[in-house]
Amino acid sequence: MENKKKEFFLTRWIRRLLFPNKELDIYAEEQMQSPFRLVVKNYFSKPMSVVALVVFIIIALFVFIAPNFVYLDLGEQDSTLVNIAPGYNMLKYPKALEQNGVQDISVGNNYSIGVDKEGNTYVWGKSKVTKIINLAELPTDVNNAQVIGVAAGADHAIAYDRRGTIYAWGSDRLNQCTLPKELQQNNLTHTFKIVKAEASNQFSGVLTNENRFFIWGNQNFVDFTYDKEQYDGHVVDFALTNNSFVLLLDSGKVVKGGEHASTTVQRIPEKAESGVVSLASTTNTVAALKEDGSIVVWGAPTKRENKVPKFDSKVVKIVGGRYHYTALLEDGSIVCWGDDKYGQTTVPDKAEKANVEALYAGSFQNYAVDKDGNILTWGLKGFPLGTDNLGRNVYSRLVNGGKMTMTIGALSVVIEIIIGVILGGIAGYFGGVVDMVVMRIAEVVSSMPFIPFAMILSAVMGTKVSIEQRMYIIMIILGVLSWPGLCRLVRAQMFSQREMEYVVAAKALGVKERKIIFSHIIPNVMSVCLVSITLAFGTAMLTESTLSYLGFGVPLPTPTWGNMLTGANNSITIQNYWWNWVFVGSIFGIACICINLIGDGLRDALDPKSNRR
Amino acid sequence: MKKYLIKRVIYLIIVFFVVSLMMYFVYNLIPSDPALVQLEPLRKVLKPDEWQAQYLQLRAQLGLDDPLIVRYARWMGFIKDINGEFDGMLQGNFGYSLGYKRDVIDIIGAPMLNTTILNLVSTILTLLITIPLGIYCAVHAHSKSDSAIQAATVVGYSLPTYLVGILFIYLFAVLLPLFPTGGAKTPGSSYVGLHEFADRMYYMALPIIVLVFTGLAGMTRTVRAAMMDTLTQDYIRTARAKGLREKVVIYSHAWRNALLPVSTSIMGWFIAVFTGGSLVIEQTFALNGTGKLYWIGLNTTDYELVLAMQMFYTFVSLVGVLLTDISYTLVDPRVRIDK
Numbered sequence: 001m002e003n004k005k006k007e008f009f010l011t012r013w014i015r016r017l018l019f020p021n022k023e024l025d026i027y028a029e030e031q032m033q034s035p036f037r038l039v040v041k042n043y044f045s046k047p048m049s050v051v052a053l054v055v056f057i058i059i060a061l062f063v064f065i066a067p068n069f070v071y072l073d074l075g076e077q078d079s080t081l082v083n084i085a086p087g088y089n090m091l092k093y094p095k096a097l098e099q100n101g102v103q104d105i106s107v108g109n110n111y112s113i114g115v116d117k118e119g120n121t122y123v124w125g126k127s128k129v130t131k132i133i134n135l136a137e138l139p140t141d142v143n144n145a146q147v148i149g150v151a152a153g154a155d156h157a158i159a160y161d162r163r164g165t166i167y168a169w170g171s172d173r174l175n176q177c178t179l180p181k182e183l184q185q186n187n188l189t190h191t192f193k194i195v196k197a198e199a200s201n202q203f204s205g206v207l208t209n210e211n212r213f214f215i216w217g218n219q220n221f222v223d224f225t226y227d228k229e230q231y232d233g234h235v236v237d238f239a240l241t242n243n244s245f246v247l248l249l250d251s252g253k254v255v256k257g258g259e260h261a262s263t264t265v266q267r268i269p270e271k272a273e274s275g276v277v278s279l280a281s282t283t284n285t286v287a288a289l290k291e292d293g294s295i296v297v298w299g300a301p302t303k304r305e306n307k308v309p310k311f312d313s314k315v316v317k318i319v320g321g322r323y324h325y326t327a328l329l330e331d332g333s334i335v336c337w338g339d340d341k342y343g344q345t346t347v348p349d350k351a352e353k354a355n356v357e358a359l360y361a362g363s364f365q366n367y368a369v370d371k372d373g374n375i376l377t378w379g380l381k382g383f384p385l386g387t388d389n390l391g392r393n394v395y396s397r398l399v400n401g402g403k404m405t406m407t408i409g410a411l412s413v414v415i416e417i418i419i420g421v422i423l424g425g426i427a428g429y430f431g432g433v434v435d436m437v438v439m440r441i442a443e444v445v446s447s448m449p450f451i452p453f454a455m456i457l458s459a460v461m462g463t464k465v466s467i468e469q470r471m472y473i474i475m476i477i478l479g480v481l482s483w484p485g486l487c488r489l490v491r492a493q494m495f496s497q498r499e500m501e502y503v504v505a506a507k508a509l510g511v512k513e514r515k516i517i518f519s520h521i522i523p524n525v526m527s528v529c530l531v532s533i534t535l536a537f538g539t540a541m542l543t544e545s546t547l548s549y550l551g552f553g554v555p556l557p558t559p560t561w562g563n564m565l566t567g568a569n570n571s572i573t574i575q576n577y578w579w580n581w582v583f584v585g586s587i588f589g590i591a592c593i594c595i596n597l598i599g600d601g602l603r604d605a606l607d608p609k610s611n612r613r
Numbered sequence: 614m615k616k617y618l619i620k621r622v623i624y625l626i627i628v629f630f631v632v633s634l635m636m637y638f639v640y641n642l643i644p645s646d647p648a649l650v651q652l653e654p655l656r657k658v659l660k661p662d663e664w665q666a667q668y669l670q671l672r673a674q675l676g677l678d679d680p681l682i683v684r685y686a687r688w689m690g691f692i693k694d695i696n697g698e699f700d701g702m703l704q705g706n707f708g709y710s711l712g713y714k715r716d717v718i719d720i721i722g723a724p725m726l727n728t729t730i731l732n733l734v735s736t737i738l739t740l741l742i743t744i745p746l747g748i749y750c751a752v753h754a755h756s757k758s759d760s761a762i763q764a765a766t767v768v769g770y771s772l773p774t775y776l777v778g779i780l781f782i783y784l785f786a787v788l789l790p791l792f793p794t795g796g797a798k799t800p801g802s803s804y805v806g807l808h809e810f811a812d813r814m815y816y817m818a819l820p821i822i823v824l825v826f827t828g829l830a831g832m833t834r835t836v837r838a839a840m841m842d843t844l845t846q847d848y849i850r851t852a853r854a855k856g857l858r859e860k861v862v863i864y865s866h867a868w869r870n871a872l873l874p875v876s877t878s879i880m881g882w883f884i885a886v887f888t889g890g891s892l893v894i895e896q897t898f899a900l901n902g903t904g905k906l907y908w909i910g911l912n913t914t915d916y917e918l919v920l921a922m923q924m925f926y927t928f929v930s931l932v933g934v935l936l937t938d939i940s941y942t943l944v945d946p947r948v949r950i951d952k
Contacts, residue, residue: 449926451889459911549775571794575787585776592771
C-alpha cells in the first residue's frame with residue numbers, strides 16, 4: 001500500500017474523463033460509473049448549461065487575457081474626447097474628396113471638414129456636437145458656394161469662398177458664429193478676400209489678402225485686444241492655441257495677441273523675433289518655422305511638444321494637432337513629434353515613401369496629400385466602444401474593469417469558502433457546544449443587513465488606504481459577511497456524513513479528527529457545495545458591483561463594472577450616451593446569467609433524483 | 614409556543630446588542646475627536662499648556678477616555694450619562710446629525726415613510742404575481758410555458774437591480790415617456806389630499822415596477838421549487854388516489870404546505886430589499902428614502918446618523934427574523950418547539 005504512488009485528484013479526474021474504461025456490459029457499467037462522471041455526463045446533456053459554461057469561459061478568458069494587450073491609463077482624461085460614440089470613422093474621408101482633388105482640410109474635435117477643388121464641402125467623423133447641432137448638416141449657402149478654405153473648431157466650423165464671403169455654422173452659444181461687423185459687411189460688398197482661417201475651441205480668426213487680422217468668439221475666455229493700428233496691414237500669419245493667439249508680421253517677427261492676458265504662449269522667445277516664415281500651434285504651444293528651416297517651440301508643453309527632433313533637411317511646412325506637430329521636410333519626408341497616444345506621430349510607411357505635397361493636422365488626426373492626389377491618414381480613428389463623460393476609452397475600462405470585478409468576486413468567494421468550510425466542518429462534526437457557538441455566530445453575521453454593513457465597513461476601513469489595499473478590504477468584507485450560508489450547508493452535510501461507515505472506519509483506524517474532517521469528509525461534501533459556491537461567485541460579483549455603483553466599492557479611477565455604471569446614472573447619459581452603459585451592462589448581465597445557469601445546471605446534475613432511470 | 618417565542622425574543626435581543634456593540638466598535642474606528650472640535654477655536658487664544666490642560670479636562674468630562682464598553686453602555690442608555698441622566702438609544706435619543714444640524718429622529722420620518730410605502734407596495738404586488746405564477750409553473754413543470762418562464766426568471770434574478778433600473782428608465786421614461794425619470798414628487802408642486810397621493814404614486818411607479826421585476830424571478834423560483842417538492846409527497850398521491858379533482862388537490866392540499874418554506878424566504882427577501890435593494894433603487898431614482906439618507910450620511914461622514922440608521926436596519930432585520938419564526942409556527946402545526 002505504501003508503494004502505491006498517490007495520484008493528485010485533478011489528474012485522476014482528467015484521466016478518467018479522457019480515457020474511460022473499456023466498454024462494459026450494461027450491468028457492469030451501472031456499477032462502475034463514478035459519481036463524478038455521472039455528474040459531468042448529466043451536466044453536459046443539457047445544452048443550456050453547456051452554452052452558459054462556454055460563454056462564461058469565453059468572457060472570463062477575455063477579461064483575463066485582454067487586459068495584457070489593452071492598456072489602461074488611470075489618469076486618462078481629455079475634454080475634447082468626451083462622450084464620443086463608438087465607431088472608427090474619424091479618418092474616413094469621402095472618396096469624392098480624393099477624386100476631385102483636395103483643396104483644404106481642417107480637423108476639429110473628432111471630426112474633419114474637407115473642400116475639394118470644385119468647391120464642394122464634406123464633413124466626416126463625429127460631427128454631432130449636441131442632440132440638435134450636427135456640423136455635418138451644412139448650411140445651404142455653403143453647399144451652393146465655391147468654398148476654397150475651411151476651419152473646424154470644437155463645436156463650430158467656418159468656410160470661406162473665392163469672393164471673400166465667410167460662412168460659420170454650428171454652436172453659437174459663445175458667439176463663435178457671430179462674425180464681426182466688418183466681416184459681415186464684407187460678406188455683402190466683397191471688398192477684400194480671405195487667405196487663411198482657423199478655428200479654436202471657442203473662438204476663430206481669419207487673415208485677409210490686405211494682411212488684416214480678424215478674431216471673434218468668446219471674449220470672456222480669450223483677450224482679443226492687440227495693437228490694431230500698428231499691426232493691421234502687416235499680418236502674414238497667425239496661430240490660435242486653446243486660450244490665446246499670436247501674430248506673425250511681415251518683418252518676420254512674432255508678436256503676442258491679447259494685451260491684458262498672460263499666458264505662456266505670449267512670452268515669445270528671442271529666436272522667434274526675426275526670420276519667422278510661418279506659424280503652427282497645439283493646445284498650449286506655438287511653433288514657428290524660420291527661414292533656415294529650423295523650428296522654435298514655446299508655450300506650455302505637456303506632452304513633449306517642445307522636443308523637436310533633428311531633421312535631415314529643411315522643414316518646409318509645419319502643422320499642429322492637439323498635442324503634436326507634424327512637419328514636412330524638403331526631401332518629402334514627414335517628421336512628427338509630441339504625444340503618440342493615439343498613433344498621431346507614428347507616420348505610416350506609405351506616407352514616408354509618398355511624395356507629399358500638402359499636409360493637414362489637428363486634434364489627433366493627420367492628413368497628407370501626395371502628388372497624385374491620394375490622401376494618406378494616420379492618428380486617432382475612433383474608439384471601439386466610445387468614450388465616457390471624462391473622455392476615457394470605454395473599451396479599455398470595460399476589459400480592465402471586468403478583470404477587477406471577476407478577481408474580487410473570485411477571491412471573496414475563496415475567503416467565504418475557507419471560513420464557511422472550516423467553521424461548518426467543525427460545527428457539524430463535533431456538534432454540541434461547538435456547533436451552538438458557531439451557529440450563533442453565523443446567525444449574528446447573517447442577521448446583519450448586508451449592503452449597509454458592507455458600506456459602512458468600506459467607508460470606515462477604506463479611507464486612508466491605497467486603492468489596491470481597498471480592493472483587498474472589499475474582498476475580505478464580502479467574504480467575511482457571506483460565509484454563513486455555506487457554513488450551514490457544510491454543517492448539514494457533515495451531520496449526515498459523520499455517521500457513514502467510512503468515517504467510522506477512519507475513526508477505528510485512529511486517524512486524527514482534523515484529518516477525518518478535512519481529508520475524508522469535506523472532499524465528499526464539496527460536490528454538493530459546488531452549486532452554492534458557483535452561485536456565491538455570481539452573488540459576490542453582483543454585490544461588489546452594487547457597492548461600487550453606490551460609491552463604496554473600488555474607488556475611481558480604477559474601473560470595475562459596477563463603478564463604470566455609476567456614471568451612467570442620470571437620464572441624460574442614459575438617453576444620449578447609451579454606449580456608456582449598454583456594453584458594460586450587457587457583458588456584466590450575460591456573465592451573471594451564465595454563472596446562475598451553470599449553478600442551476602450543476603444542481604440538476606448533482607440531484608440524485610435526476611439520475612433515475 | 615409561548616415559551617419558544619419568549620426564548621426567541623430574548624435571544625434576538627441579545628443578538629441585537631451584540632450587533633450594536635460591533636457597530637459601535639466599527640464606528641469608533643473612525644478617528645474623530647469631539648473634544649478637539651469643541652476646543653479648536655480656543656487654540657489660538659490660550660497658551661499651549663493651558664489649552665492642553667483644558668483639552669484633557671474636556672475629554673474626561675465628555676467621557677472620551679473611558680473604555681469602549683462604558684461609552685457603548687452610555688450611548689445605549691444602560692448607565693448614566695455624563696450629565697447624570699439616562700440618555701441613550703433606549704431612551705429614544707438617536708443622536709444628532711451634523712449634516713442636517715438636527716436630531717436624527719426628526720430627519721428619518723419622511724424617508725422612512727417613502728421607503729416603507731415603496732417596499733410594502735412592491736412586496737404585495739410581487740407576491741400577488743409570483744405565488745400564482747410559481748404554482749402554475751410547478752403544476753405545468755417542464756412544459757413549454759414553464760421553460761420560458763424559467764429562462765426569463767434566470768435573466769431577472771441575475772441582473773443587478775441598478776442595471777434593471779437604468780434599463781427601465783431608458784425604456785419607460787426616455788423611449789416611452791410614461792413615467793418621470795426620478796424624484797419623489799412634481800418639483801414645486803403643493804398638492805393636497807388625493808392629488809398628492811396620486812402624484813407620489815406616479816413618481817413611485819417606476820421604482821416599484823423595477824423592484825417587482827427584480828423580485829419576481831427569485832420568488833417565482835422559490836415558490837415553484839417548494840410546490841414541486843410538495844407535489845411529490847405521499848399525501849398528494851393519496852389525495853389523487855382518492856379521486857379528488859386536480860384543482861382541489863392543488864389549491865386545498867398542496868399549496869398551503871408549499872408556502873411553508875416560502876414564508877421564510879419571503880421575509881428574508883423582504884429584508885434584503887428593504888435594506889440593500891432600497892439603497893440601490895433610491896440612489897438610481899433619486900428618491901428620498903432611508904437608503905438615500907444612509908448613503909448621504911456615509912458620504913458626508915455624518916456618522917451619528919449612519920449609526921442610527923444602521924441600528925434601524927439591524928432592528929428591521931431582527932424583527933423580520935422573529936416574524937418568520939412566528940409565521941412558521943403559526944402556519945405549520947408540525948413545528949412543535951415546546952421542548
